[in-house]
Amino acid sequence: MVHWSAEEKQLITNIWSKVNVADCGAEALARLLIVYPWTQRFFSSFGNLSSPTAINGNPLVRAHGKKVLTSFGDAVKNLDNIKKCFAQLSKLHCDKLHVDPENFRLLGDILIIVLASHFGKDFTPACQSAWEKMVRVVAHALAHEYH
């Protein structure tokens, strides 16, 4: 079980309460596909991903980004039990989606940068540190059931 200090919990939930999940999720996923174009390999059914403009305007990317970040929100609500919370999702990503867990780390990095751009000064080094831990724990939980 991961130990979260009171300060870490506060920094995480405080930021999360101000996040627009739909917008932030869409932006994070779009940036993932733009900055690391090889990640597009998982989304051949999404239609036009041929340019940053196409990716940003793609409704499937938007919808999926929202879905992904909504799941992330479950982790925020279950900080003391993230592994259990994501056990099924982990199996799904391994058995059905065949996603290399490295991609979870890439998305985590992108999410941090998106949060930095949204919160500016408020995304202090201490805040970033708590969130780096958060994305690390989530990525680990999502990879945990891989075999």
Add this chain to the structure above:
Amino acid sequence: TLTQAEKAAVVTIWAKVATQADAIGAESLERLFCSYPATKTYFPHFDLSQGSAQLRGHGSKVMNAIGEAVKHIGDIRGALAKLSELHAYILRVDPVNFKLLSHCILCSVAAHYPTDFTPEVHAAWDKFLSSVSSVLTEKYR
């Protein structure tokens, strides 16, 4: 290798970052040491407290080097040849750390210039810093 558009994106944002290079450099290091405490092992001789003169001085050094790379974006290897040797033979910072610092620099730039830091600019900078990191570690062995 960076496309013309990517080079242009890097150069444009750099013009803005350069006006606050020292502050952004110090902030990036602060973010690095805070999120990745193991990176502090390379600075046992430093006062790493927030706002320390050494932190600011070193942040400045790092950003100046990046500025040189931007100025010679067509030949980063040439521009950073001496620094590459320094890192390979003297400093020997483990290669994994360049990714971590690059990430923190991106965070600082995103935090300071959110409207300029579009996905395309983000991609160009990620690629550029990756190039810089490659050059700095290419003589390691």
